[in-house]
Amino acid sequence: AWPSADLVVTGIVGCAGLLPTLAAIRAGKDLALANKETLIAAGPVVLPELKRSGSRLLPADSEHSALFQCLQGTPWADTARLSTGVPTPGLRRIQLTASGGAFRDWPAADLAKATVADATSHPNWSMGRKITVDSATLMNKGLEVIEAHYLFGLDYDHIEIVIHPQSIIHSLVELADSSVLAQLGWPDMKLPLLYCLSWPERLDTPWRRLDLTAVGQLTFRAPDRQKYPCMALAYAAGRAGGTMPAVLNAANEQAVALFLEEAIPFLAIPELIERVCDRHRVDHHREPSLDDVLAVDSWARLATREAAVALGGHPAPALPA
Numbered sequence: 001a002w003p004s005a006d007l008v009v010t011g012i013v014g015c016a017g018l019l020p021t022l023a024a025i026r027a028g029k030d031l032a033l034a035n036k037e038t039l040i041a042a043g044p045v046v047l048p049e050l051k052r053s054g055s056r057l058l059p060a061d062s063e064h065s066a067l068f069q070c071l072q073g074t075p076w077a078d079t080a081r082l083s084t085g086v087p088t089p090g091l092r093r094i095q096l097t098a099s100g101g102a103f104r105d106w107p108a109a110d111l112a113k114a115t116v117a118d119a120t121s122h123p124n125w126s127m128g129r130k131i132t133v134d135s136a137t138l139m140n141k142g143l144e145v146i147e148a149h150y151l152f153g154l155d156y157d158h159i160e161i162v163i164h165p166q167s168i169i170h171s172l173v174e175l176a177d178s179s180v181l182a183q184l185g186w187p188d189m190k191l192p193l194l195y196c197l198s199w200p201e202r203l204d205t206p207w208r209r210l211d212l213t214a215v216g217q218l219t220f221r222a223p224d225r226q227k228y229p230c231m232a233l234a235y236a237a238g239r240a241g242g243t244m245p246a247v248l249n250a251a252n253e254q255a256v257a258l259f260l261e262e263a264i265p266f267l268a269i270p271e272l273i274e275r276v277c278d279r280h281r282v283d284h285h286r287e288p289s290l291d292d293v294l295a296v297d298s299w300a301r302l303a304t305r306e307a308a309v310a311l312g313g314h315p316a317p318a319l320p321a
Contacts, residue, residue: 001023065192092158190205229270
Protein backbone atom coordinates (compact mmCIF):
# COMPACT_ATOMS: atom_id res chain seq x y z
CA ALA A 1 0.00 0.00 0.00
CA TRP A 2 3.07 2.28 -0.25
CA PRO A 3 1.69 5.50 -1.82
CA SER A 4 4.36 5.93 -4.49
CA ALA A 5 3.99 2.37 -5.84
CA ASP A 6 1.82 2.15 -8.96
CA LEU A 7 2.11 -1.61 -9.50
CA VAL A 8 2.62 -4.40 -6.98
CA VAL A 9 4.11 -7.78 -7.88
CA THR A 10 2.63 -10.41 -5.57
CA GLY A 11 4.89 -13.45 -5.48
CA ILE A 12 4.45 -14.75 -1.93
CA VAL A 13 3.83 -18.51 -2.08
CA GLY A 14 0.56 -19.91 -0.77
CA CYS A 15 -2.35 -18.36 1.10
CA ALA A 16 0.14 -16.14 2.94
CA GLY A 17 -0.01 -13.88 -0.13
CA LEU A 18 -3.73 -13.17 0.26
CA LEU A 19 -3.72 -10.41 2.89
CA PRO A 20 -0.87 -8.37 1.32
CA THR A 21 -2.58 -8.65 -2.06
CA LEU A 22 -5.88 -7.43 -0.63
CA ALA A 23 -4.05 -4.52 1.02
CA ALA A 24 -2.64 -3.50 -2.37
CA ILE A 25 -6.06 -3.79 -4.04
CA ARG A 26 -7.72 -1.69 -1.36
CA ALA A 27 -5.00 0.93 -1.89
CA GLY A 28 -5.94 1.05 -5.59
CA LYS A 29 -2.74 -0.52 -6.89
CA ASP A 30 -2.52 -2.50 -10.10
CA LEU A 31 -1.20 -6.01 -9.47
CA ALA A 32 1.09 -8.38 -11.30
CA LEU A 33 -0.24 -11.61 -9.83
CA ALA A 34 2.22 -14.48 -9.46
CA ASN A 35 0.35 -15.85 -6.43
CA LYS A 36 -2.29 -18.36 -7.58
CA GLU A 37 -3.88 -18.66 -4.16
CA THR A 38 -5.22 -15.10 -4.12
CA LEU A 39 -7.94 -16.07 -6.60
CA ILE A 40 -8.10 -19.79 -5.84
CA ALA A 41 -8.74 -19.44 -2.11
CA ALA A 42 -10.52 -16.10 -2.15
CA GLY A 43 -11.87 -15.41 -5.63
CA PRO A 44 -15.37 -14.54 -4.30
CA VAL A 45 -13.75 -12.01 -1.92
CA VAL A 46 -11.13 -10.58 -4.28
CA LEU A 47 -13.34 -9.91 -7.33
CA PRO A 48 -15.67 -7.46 -5.51
CA GLU A 49 -12.62 -5.72 -4.01
CA LEU A 50 -11.14 -5.23 -7.50
CA LYS A 51 -14.43 -3.79 -8.71
CA ARG A 52 -14.61 -1.35 -5.80
CA SER A 53 -11.02 -0.13 -6.05
CA GLY A 54 -10.62 -0.12 -9.84
CA SER A 55 -7.34 -2.04 -9.53
CA ARG A 56 -6.31 -4.07 -12.54
CA LEU A 57 -5.01 -7.58 -12.06
CA LEU A 58 -2.38 -8.65 -14.60
CA PRO A 59 -1.46 -12.36 -14.60
CA ALA A 60 2.24 -13.09 -14.18
CA ASP A 61 2.11 -16.90 -14.26
CA SER A 62 3.30 -18.16 -17.62
CA GLU A 63 0.02 -19.90 -18.52
CA HIS A 64 -2.32 -17.07 -17.59
CA SER A 65 0.03 -14.52 -19.11
CA ALA A 66 -0.12 -16.54 -22.33
CA LEU A 67 -3.92 -16.37 -22.28
CA PHE A 68 -3.79 -12.65 -21.50
CA GLN A 69 -1.38 -12.05 -24.39
CA CYS A 70 -3.46 -14.09 -26.85
CA LEU A 71 -6.56 -12.05 -26.02
CA GLN A 72 -4.94 -8.69 -26.74
CA GLY A 73 -6.52 -7.27 -29.88
CA THR A 74 -9.76 -9.22 -29.43
CA PRO A 75 -13.06 -7.69 -28.22
CA TRP A 76 -12.03 -8.87 -24.76
CA ALA A 77 -9.09 -6.46 -24.62
CA ASP A 78 -11.12 -4.00 -22.56
CA THR A 79 -9.23 -4.87 -19.36
CA ALA A 80 -12.17 -3.82 -17.22
CA ARG A 81 -13.48 -7.31 -17.93
CA LEU A 82 -10.48 -9.07 -16.39
CA SER A 83 -11.29 -10.66 -13.02
CA THR A 84 -14.90 -9.48 -13.01
CA GLY A 85 -16.38 -12.97 -13.22
CA VAL A 86 -18.14 -11.88 -16.44
CA PRO A 87 -17.66 -14.33 -19.34
CA THR A 88 -15.10 -13.15 -21.83
CA PRO A 89 -16.86 -12.15 -25.09
CA GLY A 90 -15.87 -14.23 -28.07
CA LEU A 91 -13.89 -16.74 -26.01
CA ARG A 92 -15.06 -20.33 -26.48
CA ARG A 93 -12.38 -22.43 -24.77
CA ILE A 94 -9.12 -22.23 -22.82
CA GLN A 95 -6.42 -24.88 -23.01
CA LEU A 96 -3.78 -24.78 -20.29
CA THR A 97 -0.61 -26.63 -21.24
CA ALA A 98 1.21 -28.74 -18.66
CA SER A 99 4.67 -30.24 -18.84
CA GLY A 100 3.45 -33.37 -17.05
CA GLY A 101 5.98 -32.83 -14.28
CA ALA A 102 8.60 -35.16 -12.93
CA PHE A 103 6.48 -38.28 -13.47
CA ARG A 104 5.10 -37.65 -16.94
CA ASP A 105 6.94 -40.70 -18.32
CA TRP A 106 6.42 -42.91 -15.26
CA PRO A 107 3.77 -45.66 -15.26
CA ALA A 108 1.06 -44.83 -12.72
CA ALA A 109 1.83 -48.10 -10.92
CA ASP A 110 5.36 -46.88 -10.09
CA LEU A 111 4.25 -43.75 -8.21
CA ALA A 112 3.96 -45.71 -4.95
CA LYS A 113 7.77 -45.74 -4.76
CA ALA A 114 8.29 -42.07 -5.73
CA THR A 115 10.71 -40.20 -3.44
CA VAL A 116 11.05 -36.52 -2.61
CA ALA A 117 14.11 -36.36 -4.84
CA ASP A 118 12.12 -37.86 -7.71
CA ALA A 119 9.19 -35.45 -7.30
CA THR A 120 11.38 -32.34 -7.09
CA SER A 121 13.32 -33.02 -10.28
CA HIS A 122 11.39 -31.11 -12.93
CA PRO A 123 12.35 -31.87 -16.54
CA ASN A 124 11.76 -28.35 -17.94
CA TRP A 125 11.52 -25.68 -15.25
CA SER A 126 13.67 -24.60 -12.32
CA MET A 127 11.18 -23.82 -9.54
CA GLY A 128 10.72 -24.06 -5.79
CA ARG A 129 10.20 -27.46 -4.19
CA LYS A 130 6.51 -26.99 -3.40
CA ILE A 131 5.47 -25.91 -6.89
CA THR A 132 7.63 -28.67 -8.40
CA VAL A 133 5.73 -31.27 -6.37
CA ASP A 134 2.47 -29.60 -7.48
CA SER A 135 3.66 -30.07 -11.05
CA ALA A 136 4.34 -33.75 -10.37
CA THR A 137 0.77 -34.24 -9.05
CA LEU A 138 -0.70 -31.88 -11.68
CA MET A 139 -2.32 -29.97 -8.81
CA ASN A 140 -0.58 -26.85 -10.10
CA LYS A 141 -2.60 -27.14 -13.30
CA GLY A 142 -5.81 -27.86 -11.41
CA LEU A 143 -5.25 -24.71 -9.37
CA GLU A 144 -4.60 -22.80 -12.59
CA VAL A 145 -7.96 -23.99 -13.94
CA ILE A 146 -9.68 -22.38 -10.93
CA GLU A 147 -7.62 -19.22 -11.37
CA ALA A 148 -8.49 -19.06 -15.09
CA HIS A 149 -12.18 -19.37 -14.19
CA TYR A 150 -11.96 -16.25 -12.03
CA LEU A 151 -9.71 -14.32 -14.44
CA PHE A 152 -11.60 -14.97 -17.66
CA GLY A 153 -15.12 -15.93 -16.54
CA LEU A 154 -15.39 -19.25 -18.40
CA ASP A 155 -17.15 -22.19 -16.79
CA TYR A 156 -15.15 -25.31 -15.98
CA ASP A 157 -16.47 -27.28 -18.93
CA HIS A 158 -14.59 -24.89 -21.22
CA ILE A 159 -11.21 -24.89 -19.45
CA GLU A 160 -9.05 -27.86 -20.41
CA ILE A 161 -5.61 -29.26 -19.55
CA VAL A 162 -3.32 -30.75 -22.17
CA ILE A 163 0.11 -32.33 -21.59
CA HIS A 164 2.75 -30.61 -23.72
CA PRO A 165 6.18 -32.01 -22.76
CA GLN A 166 8.28 -29.35 -24.52
CA SER A 167 6.70 -26.41 -22.59
CA ILE A 168 7.05 -24.17 -25.64
CA ILE A 169 3.35 -23.36 -26.05
CA HIS A 170 2.35 -21.80 -22.74
CA SER A 171 -1.42 -21.91 -23.31
CA LEU A 172 -4.06 -21.49 -26.01
CA VAL A 173 -7.42 -19.81 -26.52
CA GLU A 174 -10.14 -20.84 -28.93
CA LEU A 175 -12.34 -18.00 -30.14
CA ALA A 176 -15.97 -18.08 -31.25
CA ASP A 177 -15.07 -18.44 -34.94
CA SER A 178 -12.94 -21.56 -34.14
CA SER A 179 -9.60 -19.73 -34.45
CA VAL A 180 -7.03 -20.96 -31.92
CA LEU A 181 -4.34 -18.55 -30.71
CA ALA A 182 -1.25 -19.64 -28.77
CA GLN A 183 1.69 -17.91 -27.11
CA LEU A 184 5.08 -19.58 -27.58
CA GLY A 185 8.48 -19.11 -26.00
CA TRP A 186 11.30 -20.87 -24.20
CA PRO A 187 10.43 -22.08 -20.66
CA ASP A 188 11.44 -18.88 -18.83
CA MET A 189 9.51 -16.73 -16.37
CA LYS A 190 11.21 -13.48 -17.39
CA LEU A 191 8.83 -12.76 -20.26
CA PRO A 192 5.49 -13.03 -18.41
CA LEU A 193 6.88 -10.92 -15.57
CA LEU A 194 8.21 -8.30 -17.99
CA TYR A 195 4.89 -8.16 -19.82
CA CYS A 196 3.08 -7.32 -16.59
CA LEU A 197 5.55 -4.51 -15.92
CA SER A 198 5.50 -3.09 -19.46
CA TRP A 199 1.85 -3.76 -20.47
CA PRO A 200 0.34 -2.57 -22.76
CA GLU A 201 3.72 -1.90 -24.36
CA ARG A 202 6.34 -4.48 -25.33
CA LEU A 203 9.99 -3.82 -24.59
CA ASP A 204 12.94 -4.85 -26.71
CA THR A 205 15.07 -7.50 -24.99
CA PRO A 206 18.40 -9.20 -25.74
CA TRP A 207 17.05 -12.60 -24.75
CA ARG A 208 17.48 -15.79 -26.76
CA ARG A 209 14.98 -15.93 -29.61
CA LEU A 210 12.74 -18.93 -30.07
CA ASP A 211 14.03 -21.26 -32.80
CA LEU A 212 11.41 -23.84 -33.74
CA THR A 213 13.91 -25.79 -35.83
CA ALA A 214 15.96 -26.23 -32.66
CA VAL A 215 12.86 -27.37 -30.79
CA GLY A 216 12.20 -29.91 -33.53
CA GLN A 217 8.69 -30.99 -32.60
CA LEU A 218 5.76 -30.02 -30.41
CA THR A 219 3.71 -32.89 -28.99
CA PHE A 220 0.50 -33.10 -26.98
CA ARG A 221 -1.50 -35.70 -25.10
CA ALA A 222 -4.42 -35.90 -22.74
CA PRO A 223 -3.52 -36.14 -19.04
CA ASP A 224 -3.73 -39.60 -17.46
CA ARG A 225 -6.49 -39.35 -14.85
CA GLN A 226 -5.19 -42.39 -13.00
CA LYS A 227 -1.73 -40.84 -12.67
CA TYR A 228 -3.04 -37.37 -11.78
CA PRO A 229 -6.03 -37.70 -9.39
CA CYS A 230 -5.39 -34.17 -8.08
CA MET A 231 -6.67 -32.80 -11.38
CA ALA A 232 -10.18 -34.21 -10.77
CA LEU A 233 -10.11 -32.95 -7.16
CA ALA A 234 -9.37 -29.42 -8.38
CA TYR A 235 -12.18 -29.44 -10.94
CA ALA A 236 -14.61 -30.73 -8.31
CA ALA A 237 -13.58 -28.03 -5.82
CA GLY A 238 -13.84 -25.34 -8.48
CA ARG A 239 -17.33 -26.42 -9.45
CA ALA A 240 -18.38 -26.52 -5.77
CA GLY A 241 -17.13 -22.94 -5.42
CA GLY A 242 -17.44 -20.93 -2.21
CA THR A 243 -14.86 -22.01 0.35
CA MET A 244 -14.15 -25.40 -1.22
CA PRO A 245 -11.22 -24.14 -3.36
CA ALA A 246 -9.69 -22.58 -0.23
CA VAL A 247 -9.90 -25.94 1.54
CA LEU A 248 -8.43 -27.71 -1.50
CA ASN A 249 -5.54 -25.25 -1.62
CA ALA A 250 -4.77 -25.40 2.12
CA ALA A 251 -5.02 -29.19 2.24
CA ASN A 252 -2.67 -29.42 -0.73
CA GLU A 253 -0.14 -27.04 0.81
CA GLN A 254 -0.11 -29.04 4.03
CA ALA A 255 -0.03 -32.43 2.31
CA VAL A 256 2.89 -31.35 0.11
CA ALA A 257 4.73 -30.01 3.18
CA LEU A 258 4.24 -33.38 4.91
CA PHE A 259 5.53 -35.20 1.82
CA LEU A 260 8.60 -32.95 1.64
CA GLU A 261 9.22 -33.73 5.33
CA GLU A 262 8.97 -37.42 4.37
CA ALA A 263 6.09 -37.86 6.83
CA ILE A 264 3.79 -39.31 4.12
CA PRO A 265 4.30 -41.10 0.79
CA PHE A 266 3.67 -39.37 -2.52
CA LEU A 267 0.34 -41.09 -3.19
CA ALA A 268 -1.01 -39.90 0.16
CA ILE A 269 -1.12 -36.31 -1.17
CA PRO A 270 -4.36 -36.69 -3.19
CA GLU A 271 -5.84 -39.06 -0.61
CA LEU A 272 -5.42 -36.51 2.18
CA ILE A 273 -6.82 -33.70 0.04
CA GLU A 274 -9.89 -35.75 -0.88
CA ARG A 275 -10.56 -36.68 2.75
CA VAL A 276 -10.38 -33.07 3.90
CA CYS A 277 -12.57 -31.77 1.06
CA ASP A 278 -15.15 -34.46 1.84
CA ARG A 279 -15.19 -33.41 5.51
CA HIS A 280 -15.71 -29.77 4.52
CA ARG A 281 -18.90 -30.40 2.54
CA VAL A 282 -20.90 -30.16 5.78
CA ASP A 283 -19.59 -26.65 6.58
CA HIS A 284 -19.19 -25.36 3.02
CA HIS A 285 -19.75 -21.56 2.69
CA ARG A 286 -21.12 -20.69 -0.76
CA GLU A 287 -20.69 -16.90 -0.43
CA PRO A 288 -17.72 -16.58 1.93
CA SER A 289 -16.33 -13.52 3.65
CA LEU A 290 -12.61 -12.99 4.13
CA ASP A 291 -12.96 -14.29 7.69
CA ASP A 292 -14.63 -17.44 6.34
CA VAL A 293 -11.74 -18.01 3.92
CA LEU A 294 -9.09 -17.53 6.60
CA ALA A 295 -10.99 -19.78 9.02
CA VAL A 296 -11.36 -22.68 6.59
CA ASP A 297 -7.73 -22.28 5.53
CA SER A 298 -6.60 -22.82 9.14
CA TRP A 299 -9.10 -25.64 9.66
CA ALA A 300 -8.04 -27.48 6.50
CA ARG A 301 -4.37 -27.43 7.48
CA LEU A 302 -5.13 -28.94 10.86
CA ALA A 303 -7.55 -31.46 9.33
CA THR A 304 -4.87 -32.54 6.85
CA ARG A 305 -2.38 -33.22 9.63
CA GLU A 306 -5.02 -35.19 11.53
CA ALA A 307 -5.87 -37.19 8.41
CA ALA A 308 -2.18 -37.95 7.87
CA VAL A 309 -1.95 -39.48 11.32
CA ALA A 310 -5.15 -41.47 10.66
CA LEU A 311 -3.55 -42.86 7.49
CA GLY A 312 -0.81 -44.33 9.66
CA GLY A 313 1.95 -42.00 8.54
CA HIS A 314 4.64 -40.56 10.73
CA PRO A 315 3.54 -37.96 13.31
CA ALA A 316 2.88 -34.75 11.41
CA PRO A 317 5.15 -31.80 12.17
CA ALA A 318 3.52 -28.83 13.87
CA LEU A 319 2.36 -25.92 11.77
CA PRO A 320 4.82 -23.02 11.68
CA ALA A 321 3.98 -20.05 13.88
